[in-house]
Amino acid sequence: MPVKPDSIEGLMDRYVDGDAAAFDALYQQLSPRLFGYLLRLTRHRERAEDLLQITFSKVHRARASYLRGAPLLPWVLAIARRSFYDERRAAKSRTEDLSRDGTMPEPKPEPSGVPNDVSEALERALDSMPENYREAIQLTKLTGLSVNEAAEVLGTSPTAVKLRVHRGYNFLRKELERFQRG
Amino acid sequence: MSDVSNDEVLQDLPWPEPETPRADLGASIVKQCTEGLQPKRGMTALTRTALSFALALGVVLVFGVLSSAQRPEGALRAALFGAAGWAVVQALVLAAGFLRPPGRRGGANLRFVLAVAVPVAFLAYLAFAASEQLPLGEFFSASHGGGALGCGLHALLFGAISGGGTLFLWRGTDPFSPGISGALAGLVGGLAGAVTIGVTCPSGETWHLWLGHGAAVAALALAGALLGRRVLSP
Numbered sequence: 564m565p566v567k568p569d570s571i572e573g574l575m576d577r578y579v580d581g582d583a584a585a586f587d588a589l590y591q592q593l594s595p596r597l598f599g600y601l602l603r604l605t606r607h608r609e610r611a612e613d614l615l616q617i618t619f620s621k622v623h624r625a626r627a628s629y630l631r632g633a634p635l636l637p638w639v640l641a642i643a644r645r646s647f648y649d650e651r652r653a654a655k656s657r658t659e660d661l662s663r664d665g666t667m668p669e670p671k672p673e674p675s676g677v678p679n680d681v682s683e684a685l686e687r688a689l690d691s692m693p694e695n696y697r698e699a700i701q702l703t704k705l706t707g708l709s710v711n712e713a714a715e716v717l718g719t720s721p722t723a724v725k726l727r728v729h730r731g732y733n734f735l736r737k738e739l740e741r742f743q744r745g
Numbered sequence: 746m747s748d749v750s751n752d753e754v755l756q757d758l759p760w761p762e763p764e765t766p767r768a769d770l771g772a773s774i775v776k777q778c779t780e781g782l783q784p785k786r787g788m789t790a791l792t793r794t795a796l797s798f799a800l801a802l803g804v805v806l807v808f809g810v811l812s813s814a815q816r817p818e819g820a821l822r823a824a825l826f827g828a829a830g831w832a833v834v835q836a837l838v839l840a841a842g843f844l845r846p847p848g849r850r851g852g853a854n855l856r857f858v859l860a861v862a863v864p865v866a867f868l869a870y871l872a873f874a875a876s877e878q879l880p881l882g883e884f885f886s887a888s889h890g891g892g893a894l895g896c897g898l899h900a901l902l903f904g905a906i907s908g909g910g911t912l913f914l915w916r917g918t919d920p921f922s923p924g925i926s927g928a929l930a931g932l933v934g935g936l937a938g939a940v941t942i943g944v945t946c947p948s949g950e951t952w953h954l955w956l957g958h959g960a961a962v963a964a965l966a967l968a969g970a971l972l973g974r975r976v977l978s979p
Contacts, residue, residue: 579786583779590775595763602764612770616777623778625979627787628917633846641847641920642979682759689761705760715921718853739758 571635579626590619596636596706597643603701604647606690614650618643637712640702644716681739688738696731699724788914794844797911797930801835801937804907809944816947824944827874831867831940835933838863839911842929847919860928860970864962867936871959876949884952896946896957900938904965908934912969912976919977927973928966935965 566572571592577585597618601611621642622629629638689697695717702713703724710728714721788796805828816824842856850856911930919926939958948954 578782579784581782581784583782586779586782587775590771590778594771594774595765598766599761599763612766615766616770616774619774619778621979625917627785628979629787630790630846630918633849638847638920645920645978682761685758686761705763714852715847718922720852720854735758 566632572632575626575629575635576631579629593636593639597639600640600701600706601643601647603689603697603705604644610650614643614646617646617650621646634712636706637708637716640706640708641716681742684739684742685735688735688742691738692731692734696727696734699727700731700735703728790844790846793914793918794839797839797843797914797933798836800910800914801907801933802832804903804937805832805941805944808903809941812945816945820947821944827870828940828944831870831936834863834866835936838929838933838936842926843915847921847926850921853922853925856922856925856929860925860932860966863932864935864959864966867939867962868955868959871954872951874949875951875954878951881952884950892948893953893957896942896948896953897960900935900942900958900961901964902938903941904931904934904936904938904961906934907937908932908965908969910934912972916976917979919973920979923973923975923977924970925973926977928970930973930977931965931967931969932962934969935962938962938965 566576568574568577571589574585574589574592578589594615598611598615601614601618602608605611605614618639622639625642629635689700692700698717699713702708702716703710708716710721710724714724717724809828810825838859841851841859843850845851908931911933912927915926915930938961942958942961943954946953946958948957
């Protein structure tokens with residue numbers, strides 16, 4: 564199937580052929596979705612930024628092995644996800660995880676009190692949702708992958724993704740009903 | 746199962762907008778990825794698949810067929826028929842496991858089943874092809890074990906050449922399921938090693954075939970799964 568030149572796959576092809584402007588355009592298109600995904604995975608802005616840099620660095624190094632015609636967004640998201648889990652595994656094996664200035668990082672404070680609006684209630688519900696439901700919703704609803712693509716990224720079957728999304732929606736619905744009841 | 750009702754309820758929610766990373770971070774990433782940028786085009790999936798298959802076939806030809814002149818013609822012919830059959834299986838494993846780009850390949854479950862079912866089928870084939878079976882205790886006490894160990898080590902060595910070459914050819918290509926792809930690369934290599942030793946080894950004893958020839962297939966598939974997570978992931 565021919566690749567459209569203005570699609571992200573087309574931009575990737577031009578980038579692999581040495582076109583720097585194509586990478587700039589590619590970054591503009593990919594980074595918000597990728598950063599949103601990493602932010603939701605890490606729930607920590609600095610770590611998400613580090614992982615964004617690591618992911619693009621891996622994309623750069625692996626550009627010769629990108630197989631022409633392969634869907635690009637799931638490929639990049641899978642690299643980002645693997646980088647996140649590698650980093651988390653490495654962090655677990657360290658006894659202390661110091662931030663860049665050498666101090667112990669402060670844990671993100673849990674939000675307290677009643678959410679002010681539906682937006683905040685939704686954010687909190689997404690944050691408190693089991694990780695596998697959250698990731699399935701993130702990929703399909705917020706990042707725009709198809710169920711099949713999300714299944715590839717998550718390394719599971721499309722049926723399992725549908726089930727996770729379905730359960731995630733049920734979780735959200737219950738949380739939001741609780742918010743609306745006050 | 747349907748999630749239509751949920752979609753209807755939840756579609757109007759104020760879903761969070763994608764967040765934009767800091768501009769200076771973006772500038773730094775763009776600079777890092779475009780400085781001195783040169784064209785860098787890798788091999789196509791078809792070329793990599795063909796080279797992986799040629800490597801497996803080459804191992805069987807060089808280390809197996811060319812070193813088996815001393816075997817009786819009938820036995821050699823039977824072994825070559827078996828080798829040809831398993832070459833077809835190797836080609837199918839490569840096609841199902843690698844030919845389509847990651848993201849368009851068969852499901853991870855299907856490829857996992859392939860990685861498990863083919864070694865089992867190979868062990869069943871060895872049992873079918875065996876001409877005698879000693880009790881296990883007798884097999885180990887009658888110094889057959891040493892012969893099986895020698896065959897096993899050779900099968901592992903030949904298999905590692907083919908499997909390692911396949912991993913090398915596909916390095917950095919699969920961020921989705923590198924473990925399963927690695928297992929399939931190891932499986933292709935393991936089959937090449939086992940078939941190679943099968944062409945040269947005159948033993949038809951079941952335990953010898955399973956431990957000396959077949960175990961390498963399972964061992965290399967497992968090693969491929971472990972190595973693949975590092976080598977095949979970008």
